[in-house]
Amino acid sequence: MLSLIDIESSYGYVKVLKGITIEIKEGDIVAILGANGAGKTTILRTISGLLKPDRGKIEFMGERIDGKPPELIVSKGIVQSPEGREIFPGLSVLENLKIGAYTRKDKNNISKDLDRIYHYFPRLRERQNQIAGTLSGGEQQMLAIARALMAKPKLLMLDEPSLGLAPRVVKEIFEIIKEINQEGVTVLLVEQNARQALAIANYAYILQTGLVVMEGKAEDLKNNEEVKATYLGGKRPGSNVN
Structure with a gap:
């Protein structure tokens, strides 16, 4: 449904995305995870047309949309x-x-x-x-x-929907996101709350400093020891990964 191919985006002289390649299949919930400053929101702004990429291309439903005005991108879904x-x-x-x-x-x-x-x-x-x-x-x-x-929307992009909310409300919001998806809306979910995101996503990408450092089925990432240690609050036995 949506492909980002080798996307680089900058704010002035600061390069934020450094060659991002992401694919979203129709009907899925895809999560983009990472710490503050990893480039998650910049990906959404680039897809939306609010930020023009320096290089690479974005295709939606087989049509190239990078560099198009935001209002045209919204009209496409x-x-x-x-x-x-x-x-x-x-x-x-x-x-x-x-x-x-x-x-x-x-x-x-x-x-x-x-x-x-x-x-x-x-x-x-x-x-x-x-x-x-x-x-x-x-x-x-x-x-x-x-x-x-x-x-x-054909593709609904959600930027940090859990930010600043009580756990009870977060659970409610994520249940609604799941229901929206089950009724036919593809979802691209940017989140710091990795546990909640991986619980509802089909596939996920993990960003660090503008690069995709890990990707896979959400279930596999949930059980990955490094992901558990870094993003889900687990222990990291014998590892020096930060």
Whole structure:
């Protein structure tokens, strides 16, 4: 569905991605894991068209999209829920959701899709007329994901959906992500919470300083001793890997 081939991206003179190759199959949940500064968000920004790669190419559904404007990429079905949520705090929940659908031409189906969103996130139905800035952190994260879904993505990109949330809320968010995927939306998940991400992903890539240092089926990575030691809080007997 999506291929990144030897992608390099920079901010000014600082090269952040140093030859990234990633593939996402339709229907999968693919996780990108790594510490702060590894380049996870930069990958999403490059896919979204917010950052033009220095080299390499990106193909989506067989069509090359690197260098295309973000609004065109969204219209093709790639939608991002950004780190930090970035909802419109002065607007109501419902107004935020309707903004998510602004690129759509099938306006007659928007109310039907609102019902689907409210199925995933019943609390948003209860709070649809509430000002978004007054929601709890977990509710704001739900709203950010729901707003992205209103664009009817083929590929939903989630940037740190668990950031700053209580464990109970994190579990709830990840259950919803799994349900969204089971209903046909491919998911690219950027996360520091490796344990939760690997629990729902089919495949995962691990980044360090702009490079893919490990990849594989999520189940295999979950059982890998180095991954357990570095990302899942396990012990690292006889190893000096940091």
